[in-house]
Amino acid sequence: EQPTVPQVRLGEWISEGWDMFAKQWQTWVLIILTFVLVQIVAMVPGGILVGVLDAGRDPGDGASPIGLIISLLANVLNLVLGSFLMAGGFRTAFKQLRGGQISVGDLFSGGDVFLWLIPAQLLIPLIAGIGLFLCVVPGLIAYGLLFFTIPLIVVGGVNAFEAMRRSFETTKQNLLMFTLFPIVVWLIAISGALGCGVGLLATV
Numbered sequence: 001e002q003p004t005v006p007q008v009r010l011g012e013w014i015s016e017g018w019d020m021f022a023k024q025w026q027t028w029v030l031i032i033l034t035f036v037l038v039q040i041v042a043m044v045p046g047g048i049l050v051g052v053l054d055a056g057r058d059p060g061d062g063a064s065p066i067g068l069i070i071s072l073l074a075n076v077l078n079l080v081l082g083s084f085l086m087a088g089g090f091r092t093a094f095k096q097l098r099g100g101q102i103s104v105g106d107l108f109s110g111g112d113v114f115l116w117l118i119p120a121q122l123l124i125p126l127i128a129g130i131g132l133f134l135c136v137v138p139g140l141i142a143y144g145l146l147f148f149t150i151p152l153i154v155v156g157g158v159n160a161f162e163a164m165r166r167s168f169e170t171t172k173q174n175l176l177m178f179t180l181f182p183i184v185v186w187l188i189a190i191s192g193a194l195g196c197g198v199g200l201l202a203t204v
Contacts, residue, residue: 008177046074083117120160144179
């Protein structure tokens with residue numbers, strides 16, 4: 001059975017997203033701040049330890065082997081923790097979309113699905129990165145084709161590879177608009193980064 005072709009309505013989607021944020025903006029600001037704070041706190045011990053281990057080394061020698069291992073482990077932790085929080089963030093958005101009242105605690109509700117976000121977050125940038133290297137446009141198309149991957153994992157309960165397949169099968173039928181939509185979203189996020197980044201609390 002062929003998936004229904006989604007009609008991409010850029011203005012309406014962005015407007016609906018803003019309306020959702022505006023209705024519970026205090027909670028969303030707290031959720032975003034918590035997201036960032038948790039990741040920063042998780043990275044601090046590793047950064048301090050690497051700094052201590054490499055304090056007496058000549059900068060020309062580079063990082064110590066132990067420091068490199070710690071840095072690698074810290075990046076793995078950041079990926080896992082980021083995937084966990086992202087799963088909770090998407091689940092929070094869908095909870096509100098269905099009429100629920102959200103809370104900061106909902107950010108930690110993605111424990112049953114977040115492991116599949118890890119390969120998705122590795123594969124999507126890799127595929128898109130290769131495309132961006134090939135004259136940019138193929139990378140933008142890749143992001144458009146894989147647009148629904150993470151929501152499908154979080155809400156659909158499917159693994160990363162099945163989610164990528166379903167996203168591809170759906171978005172390829174309206175490829176131009178799904179290629180344009182991520183660009184518009186990025187532009188909005190960039191605009192939010194202006195003014196010392198305060199606008200990111202809304203645009204994220």
